[in-house]
Amino acid sequence: MKALSQKRRHPLAVLALLVMALLLTGGLYAVATTTNEAKAETTTYSAQDIEEGQKLFMANCSTCHGVNAAGSEAGPSLIGVGAASVDFQVGTGRMPMQMHGPQAQVKPAQFNDEQTKQLAGYVASLGAGPAVPEEEYLDVTEGDSANGAKVFLANCAMCHNAAGAGGALTRGKYAPSLMGVDEAHIYEAMQTGPQNMPVFNDANITPEEKRDVITYLKALDNNTNPGGFGLGSLGPVSEGLLIWSLGLAVVIGFTVWLTSRSA
Amino acid sequence: MSSTTDYEYRPRTSSGRIANFVDTRAGVSPMVKEFGRKIFPDHWTFMFGEVALYSFVILLLSGTFLAFWFDPTMTSLEYDGSYVPMQGVEMSGAYASTLHISFDIRGGLFLRQLHHWSALMFVMALSVHMLRVFFTGAFRRPRELNWVVGCVLFLLAIVAGFSGYSLPDDVLSGNGLRIADAMLKAIPVVGTYMSMFMFGGEFPGLAIIGRLYIAHVLIIPALILVMIVVHLFMVVVHKHTQYPGPGRTENNVVGFPVGPVYAAKAGGFFFIVFGLLATLAATTTINAVWNYGPYDPSPVQAGSQPDFYMGFPDGALRLMPGSWPFSWEVSIFGWAVPLAILLPLLPIGLLFVAMFAYPWIERWVTKDNRVHNVLDRPRNAPFRTGIGAAAVAFYAVQMMAASSDLIATHFHVGLNDVTYWLRAAYFLGPILAFIIARRMCLALQRKDREIVLHGRESGRIQALPHGEFVEVHEPLDEYKRYRLVNFEDMEVQPARANAKGKVSGTEKLRGRLSSWYFEDRVAPVTPKELDAAHGHHEDHTREVVGAGSHQAQLDK
Numbered sequence: 001m002k003a004l005s006q007k008r009r010h011p012l013a014v015l016a017l018l019v020m021a022l023l024l025t026g027g028l029y030a031v032a033t034t035t036n037e038a039k040a041e042t043t044t045y046s047a048q049d050i051e052e053g054q055k056l057f058m059a060n061c062s063t064c065h066g067v068n069a070a071g072s073e074a075g076p077s078l079i080g081v082g083a084a085s086v087d088f089q090v091g092t093g094r095m096p097m098q099m100h101g102p103q104a105q106v107k108p109a110q111f112n113d114e115q116t117k118q119l120a121g122y123v124a125s126l127g128a129g130p131a132v133p134e135e136e137y138l139d140v141t142e143g144d145s146a147n148g149a150k151v152f153l154a155n156c157a158m159c160h161n162a163a164g165a166g167g168a169l170t171r172g173k174y175a176p177s178l179m180g181v182d183e184a185h186i187y188e189a190m191q192t193g194p195q196n197m198p199v200f201n202d203a204n205i206t207p208e209e210k211r212d213v214i215t216y217l218k219a220l221d222n223n224t225n226p227g228g229f230g231l232g233s234l235g236p237v238s239e240g241l242l243i244w245s246l247g248l249a250v251v252i253g254f255t256v257w258l259t260s261r262s263a
Numbered sequence: 264m265s266s267t268t269d270y271e272y273r274p275r276t277s278s279g280r281i282a283n284f285v286d287t288r289a290g291v292s293p294m295v296k297e298f299g300r301k302i303f304p305d306h307w308t309f310m311f312g313e314v315a316l317y318s319f320v321i322l323l324l325s326g327t328f329l330a331f332w333f334d335p336t337m338t339s340l341e342y343d344g345s346y347v348p349m350q351g352v353e354m355s356g357a358y359a360s361t362l363h364i365s366f367d368i369r370g371g372l373f374l375r376q377l378h379h380w381s382a383l384m385f386v387m388a389l390s391v392h393m394l395r396v397f398f399t400g401a402f403r404r405p406r407e408l409n410w411v412v413g414c415v416l417f418l419l420a421i422v423a424g425f426s427g428y429s430l431p432d433d434v435l436s437g438n439g440l441r442i443a444d445a446m447l448k449a450i451p452v453v454g455t456y457m458s459m460f461m462f463g464g465e466f467p468g469l470a471i472i473g474r475l476y477i478a479h480v481l482i483i484p485a486l487i488l489v490m491i492v493v494h495l496f497m498v499v500v501h502k503h504t505q506y507p508g509p510g511r512t513e514n515n516v517v518g519f520p521v522g523p524v525y526a527a528k529a530g531g532f533f534f535i536v537f538g539l540l541a542t543l544a545a546t547t548t549i550n551a552v553w554n555y556g557p558y559d560p561s562p563v564q565a566g567s568q569p570d571f572y573m574g575f576p577d578g579a580l581r582l583m584p585g586s587w588p589f590s591w592e593v594s595i596f597g598w599a600v601p602l603a604i605l606l607p608l609l610p611i612g613l614l615f616v617a618m619f620a621y622p623w624i625e626r627w628v629t630k631d632n633r634v635h636n637v638l639d640r641p642r643n644a645p646f647r648t649g650i651g652a653a654a655v656a657f658y659a660v661q662m663m664a665a666s667s668d669l670i671a672t673h674f675h676v677g678l679n680d681v682t683y684w685l686r687a688a689y690f691l692g693p694i695l696a697f698i699i700a701r702r703m704c705l706a707l708q709r710k711d712r713e714i715v716l717h718g719r720e721s722g723r724i725q726a727l728p729h730g731e732f733v734e735v736h737e738p739l740d741e742y743k744r745y746r747l748v749n750f751e752d753m754e755v756q757p758a759r760a761n762a763k764g765k766v767s768g769t770e771k772l773r774g775r776l777s778s779w780y781f782e783d784r785v786a787p788v789t790p791k792e793l794d795a796a797h798g799h800h801e802d803h804t805r806e807v808v809g810a811g812s813h814q815a816q817l818d819k
Contacts, residue, residue: 102677145347145348146347146348146349146350146351146352148348149348149349149352149556150352150556153434153555153556153562153564154559154561154562157434157556157562157564157565158562158563158564158565159565160565161564161565161566162434162435162554162555162556162564162566163551163554165566166565166672167564167565167566167668167672168565168667168668168669168671168672168678169678170677170678170679171677171678171679172671172676172677172678172679172680174671174672175565216348219347219348220348220554225548225551226365226366226372226548226553227365227372227376227547227548227549227551228376228545228546228547228548229546229547229548230548230551231547231548233551233554234566234669235435235550235566235567235568236550236568236569236570236571237566237568237571237665237666237669239379239383239549239550239570239571240383240570240571240574242543242547243380243383243384243387243571244387244571247383247384247387247539247543248387248391250539251311251314251384251388251536251539252307254532254535254539255307255308255310255311255314256307258307258310258528258531258532259305259306259307259309259310261305
């Protein structure tokens with residue numbers, strides 16, 4: 001203790017204190033955020049699930065993600081991505097990836113629910129990460145679609161379109177359509193930020209707000225369109241195309257009919 | 264007193280007396296006499312102007328209905344109507360009343376959609392009508408001024424549409440207004456002042472919706488109405504144009520009179536257009552404002568596009584490189600000049616100037632100042648058709664660029680690649696369209712010559728006794744032939760010296776343009792050529808494929 005107090009006026013003491021303070025706050029922040037995310041970890045995976053998951057992983061995923069899921073040149077590390085990420089990527093068929101491209105595309109899921117759960121269990125066992133969401137946050141009967149619309153229009157519509165019809169990003173990347181997407185997958189996408197999507201963690205959009213967003217999207221999905229055919233909810237472009245194709249064709253048809261007996 | 268009444272016509276029935284009363288005071292019968300005998304030639308391409316007119320009438324009707332409920336205020340209120348996802352959301356009176364019309368007024372959504380679809384139909388029909396007038400040369404003397412009136416109507420229609428879709432004050436229309444604001448601000452020196460003046464302060468302010476509303480429901484429709492009256496008045500004065508054909512000359516109009524034939528046809532056609540638009544409005548969503556949410560300057564949603572008629576300036580801005588090959592933000596005498604916005608708008612401005620001036624440009628080049636009541640078939644004016652095609656291509660590339668993001672997502676290509684290709688098409692498209700359209704016209708003219716001289720290929724192959732196979736060509740009847748030979752043979756007008764014996768620079772330019780217009784012309788078949796070809800016929804009684812055409816070309 002004496003040695004420490006003797007060195008308290010050392011020129012590097014301030015620097016040492018600064019480093020210690022940074023480490024402490026950084027460490028506390030890391031602990032706080034992981035506990036925040038790990039809090040949702042309620043789905044339990046048995047040892048057998050994890051073992052089966054590892055086998056599936058070795059057979060289907062390790063080529064790109066490495067045998068220890070630590071990543072390789074072809075794919076990122078999966079340590080700490082959490083079960084939610086696996087459930088989203090594998091559950092929507094994005095992983096295993098169909099082909100290399102700007103981003104993974106949706107295809108029919110390659111694994112069934114059981115296998116997806118086993119894979120999620122294995123990846124979750126590698127490091128703490130966001131877990132598969134609890135049922136209560138997916139129940140649209142509890143959600144508030146008006147608040148969901150507000151959150152959606154402020155945070156999501158700039159990429160996914162106001163009606164969730166999807167949109168283009170740079171260099172071949174895109175935000176997919178949100179119509180017909182499973183509630184859990186919408187939640188997990190917000191939680192984990194797959195592909196080019198940013199992460200909307202619980203501090204940013206709370207689990208209740210996420211539920212509201214899902215409620216709004218499901219309302220868009222299930223409500224019959226009040227105006228009739230939606231034309232893909234793409235806005236003025238599809239409307240313009242319709243008037244210049246079908247509209248013009250029908251008008252020409254009538255003009256030809258009206259002048260077919262000409263002088 | 265009694266002597267004057269003796270001469271007055273006294274109908275015996277009461278309805279006759281009422282009709283006579285009105286007629287002797289309003290002077291209806293001379294008008295009916297004049298208009299009832301006005302002749303309209305029958306051709307399907309002549310009816311697009313009518314479609315535009317009818318769409319405008321429907322716009323007035325449906326717009327009046329909407330005006331009963333629309334509230335053009337920007338003061339904030341909390342929505343409490345029946346559209347659940349917006350309940351409790353704070354929004355402007357304009358947006359709330361648009362939702363109210365859509366969800367709580369009986370037939371409100373139908374009329375909103377009818378109004379919007381009619382607007383699209385109006386601009387589309389107007390554009391097609393303009394293209395028809397251009398490609399058939401209907402803008403030539405004496406109709407140059409009516410062409411200008413039409414161009415003004417085209418601009419007014421765009422402004423009417425833009426001011427209309429800005430009214431609901433949703434995110435999408437707010438984005439459109441923001442772009443309009445940016446374009447205004449890009450004008451050097453006065454831009455900022457004009458923007459402040461228009462918005463009553465900094466964008467978006469609280470004034471713009473009310474101002475756009477008055478423009479949209481009063482000023483612009485009144486101007487359009489005045490222009491339509493002038494336009495139709497001139498149509499009556501000039502009489503209708505007609506396509507070339509047997510019995511049709513510069514001094515007559517062949518067709519049906521308004522009363523009774525055209526009155527019935529046009530009246531019926533109005534209801535056809537109305538029915539078509541009503542069907543569209545009843546079945547197909549247009550501008551689902553409830554999806555976009557109330558305007559807020561911060562978000563821009565994916566897939567934000569203007570209506571198609573505002574696509575070209577939007578597309579031009581999307582095509583302009585932001586900071587390549589150097590930063591376009593330059594400063595002249597301390598004034599910031601955002602070239603990235605000004606440069607892409609410049610060619611559009613030039614296109615519109617050229618559009619207004621084209622009748623005079625063509626008259627100057629061709630030295631053709633005669634009255635033209637008989638139209639050109641587009642193929643018989645290859646250069647003009649080429650110019651028109653180039654202009655259409657230039658416009659269309661920019662309109663497509665406005666939907667570059669949807670092209671990218673729907674055809675699974677990269678957004679940046681779409682932009683690069685469209686940038687190339689911006690410069691090459693008009694040139695290619697010009698060459699292709701002009702070459703197609705020349706080819707069609709040569710085909711017409713071929714048909715006139717040697718008849719139509721019948722598809723029947725005959726074996727001659729010595730083993731040769733020939734295809735039988737059927738001669739054309741006189742009426743059909745007339746259509747193919749009766750067009751004007753425009754020749755190159757070389758540059759000539761003026762009164763002082765000097766060939767001026769502009770005259771040289773005119774001469775060069777003239778030879779560019781007409782040097783590759785295909786002349787109509789002359790009676791002499793026809794006789795020669797038919798003499799050929801008598802020798803063989805049947806035409807051998809292709810053989811005569813070369814001969815005819817050599818004879819020429």
